[in-house]
Amino acid sequence: MKKVIGITGGIATGKSVVTSYLRAHGYDVIDADAVVRELQEVGGALYIAIRDTFGQAYFLENGALDRAKFGALIFSDPVAREKLSAVQDNIIRTELLRRCETSSSQLVFMDIPLLFERDYTGFDETWLVYAPQEFQLKRLMKRNGLSEKEALLRIKAQMPIDEKRSLATRIIENCDTIEVLENQLASLISEI
Missing domain, CATH: 3.40.50.300 (P-loop containing nucleotide triphosphate hydrolases)
Incomplete structure (x- = not known):
């Protein structure tokens, strides 16, 4: 088991x-932060959710998430942090569960x-x-x-x-x- x-x-x-x-x-170690970074890559589920919720202001010219600017917002604004949590929580949980279930490790x-x-x-x-x-x-x-x-x-x-x-x-x-x-x-x- x-x-x-x-x-x-x-x-x-x-x-x-x-x-x-x-x-x-x-x-086998599943790293939630690494999973989040993957999901935030251009076209990923979190990328789309963040763009749709917070707008283009937090993205670089090449389309990538501006992690420094977005991080500054999230760590300084509790309302924005809760908004992000509400948007991303189910996406992250689903992916973490999928990775755990598909792991061949006991x-x-x-x-x-x-x-x-x-x-x-x-x-x-x-x-x-x-x-x-x-x-x-x-x-x-x-x-x-x-x-x-x-x-x-x-x-x-x-x-x-x-x-x-x-x-x-x-x-x-x-x-x-x-x-x-x-x-x-x-x-x-x-x-x-």
Whole structure:
């Protein structure tokens, strides 16, 4: 029987490091952000939905979505963020479910940043990649070259990481070295 584990966290908590480890060890990881980017490509289902909902102002001359401009809108305007969620939610859920069902692996990990915020269900377990907000802030500013204000807007656009902590089946602490993180992952995998 297929086992499905939902992985979530907050922005800059280290989900990418966790999923890279899982992939490197041969596990099937479905990345919701990558699926969204695919669906946002010219002609994709989300591309069409975004264009129809928000208009041409968020698209480049070559027709591609202007990710920087659109991201600035979504992370600064809660009304626009909710509007986007309403438009894209069913499209994303349908595609994620399709990919999970067609996976030949008996253990599938689904990396879904908004797993709790959007009430995704159907997992055998949910794993939270956890780092305190001060770690998130420093990592995000460094990684994306953002000001503290810009980074905080992105962090605040998500459910507080400590609230997510109370909802997860298992917690992956990511406040130490990569080696410590990888040891945690090896231990979690051996338990399932």
